[in-house]
Amino acid sequence: MHWLMLALAIGAFAIAWNTTNALLMGLFLVVALILLLGWILGLYSARVGARARDETAMIDPIELRRMREQAEARKVAAQQQQSGEPPAP
Structure with missing residues (x-):
């Protein structure tokens, strides 16, 4: 549509x-x-x-917090597994 405006502007000139x-x-x-x-x-x-970015691909704050908690839990479990301690309940 904006190209039509250019053509009309050239015609008006x-x-x-x-x-x-x-x-x-x-x-x-x-x-x-x-x-x-x-x-x-x-x-x-x-x-x-x-x-523009796709707004449907954006993560809401609740989902982001849940993902951070899962990553922290995996990190703690990996550290406990390396040190040989039994996992905490």
Whole structure:
């Protein structure tokens, strides 16, 4: 969609360049600048949207805490196994 704004902006610049009426030229220059700004914002939005992270892959804080507790328990069990102590109940 943002490429359509670029094409319309180029068309508005062409009309402003070829017209002999000063009011019409000013109007088409303003329209062309607005369309050009819309094209730039659309291009930026498309690029940022393509690089955004998938929000469904994010871990919530509760799940992260549970994973940390499991990792700590595995670490303690590995240390106890190396030292030869029986596991704590």
